[in-house]
Amino acid sequence: MPKRTEPYLRYASIRPDREVDYVAYPFSIPAVREIESIEFHPNVTFFVGENGSGKSTVMEGIAVALGFSPEGGTKNVRFQSAGSISPLHDYLRLARGVSKPRDAYFLRAESFFNVASYMDETAYLKGYGGQSLHTQSHGESFMAVLLNKLQGNGIYLFDEPEAALSPIRQLAALSAIHHLVEDRSQFVIATHSPILLSYPNSRIILFDKAGVSEVAFEDTEHFAVTRDFLNNYPRRLEQLFQEDTDD
Numbered sequence: 001m002p003k004r005t006e007p008y009l010r011y012a013s014i015r016p017d018r019e020v021d022y023v024a025y026p027f028s029i030p031a032v033r034e035i036e037s038i039e040f041h042p043n044v045t046f047f048v049g050e051n052g053s054g055k056s057t058v059m060e061g062i063a064v065a066l067g068f069s070p071e072g073g074t075k076n077v078r079f080q081s082a083g084s085i086s087p088l089h090d091y092l093r094l095a096r097g098v099s100k101p102r103d104a105y106f107l108r109a110e111s112f113f114n115v116a117s118y119m120d121e122t123a124y125l126k127g128y129g130g131q132s133l134h135t136q137s138h139g140e141s142f143m144a145v146l147l148n149k150l151q152g153n154g155i156y157l158f159d160e161p162e163a164a165l166s167p168i169r170q171l172a173a174l175s176a177i178h179h180l181v182e183d184r185s186q187f188v189i190a191t192h193s194p195i196l197l198s199y200p201n202s203r204i205i206l207f208d209k210a211g212v213s214e215v216a217f218e219d220t221e222h223f224a225v226t227r228d229f230l231n232n233y234p235r236r237l238e239q240l241f242q243e244d245t246d247d
């Protein structure tokens with residue numbers, strides 16, 4: 001099967017009938033204000049940016065507008081625990097492609113534990129390799145989702161999937177993502193991982209104080225800072241600790 005050339009999800013816009021308060025969360029976040037400028041890549045769209053730049057807010061808004069529970073899982077997962085959910089989804093209108101995805105999954109590292117508990121309670125383990133996600137490590141259970149659960153022809157939203165994964169498993173995850181892309185899937189992935197960001201069939205969207213913009217892999221801070229640090233770490237550590245004592 002070839003890769004998708006036409007995305008399931010094209011872009012999100014703010015419903016014209018809704019009044020927006022730009023001072024309050026979530027529209028106080030520059031990237032949320034510019035959400036209409038995000039044009040989703042038919043294969044993989046990455047969200048990058050500093051902590052607090054709005055990646056999870058935008059991801060959750062889109063996920064809930066697509067019909068997922070804010071906690072994540074398949075669209076059949078129906079529960080919500082204590083965490084607060086942003087009202088962004090109520091303001092969004094999604095522009096979708098002509099064909100519909102046959103599979104869907106929203107994975108958030110933050111609430112994966114709760115989704116795993118729900119899966120146990122509902123005995124909904126088929127497709128997860130049959131084993132409770134709680135008797136597997138965090139990384140193992142994430143890989144079980146990626147390798148056993150996702151069927152292809154799907155739309156998949158991942159928020160910081162690398163949180164659970166060793167570098168070797170991040171490479172394995174890249175390979176699994178590539179197979180799913182070849183099987184006509186579309187991904188949106190918020191990540192800080194330079195390994196995941198290297199994926200070529202993709203668009204990297206940088207969230208910052210100015211809003212959103214597209215950036216090339218080698219121009220990301222993730223690539224530059226990681227490469228510089230690994231190539232020069234004894235010197236960089238010296239400088240870092242020197243600066244600390246200078247303070």
Ligand SMILES: Nc1ncnc2c1ncn2[C@@H]1O[C@H](COP(=O)(O)OP(=O)(O)OP(=O)(O)O)[C@@H](O)[C@H]1O
Pocket residue numbers: 025029049050051052053054055056057058084085086
């Ligand atoms: N329910 C909420 N009410 C008010 N502010 C919130 C709420 N949830 C998040 N925020 C704020 O919105 C901003 C964006 O948060 P968000 O979680 O989207 O960032 P992020 O880019 O995903 O960061 P990270 O890389 O750390 O995951 C943060 O400053 C956060 O404190």
Ligand SMILES: [Mg+2]
Pocket residue numbers: 055056057159190
């Ligand atoms: Mg986040």
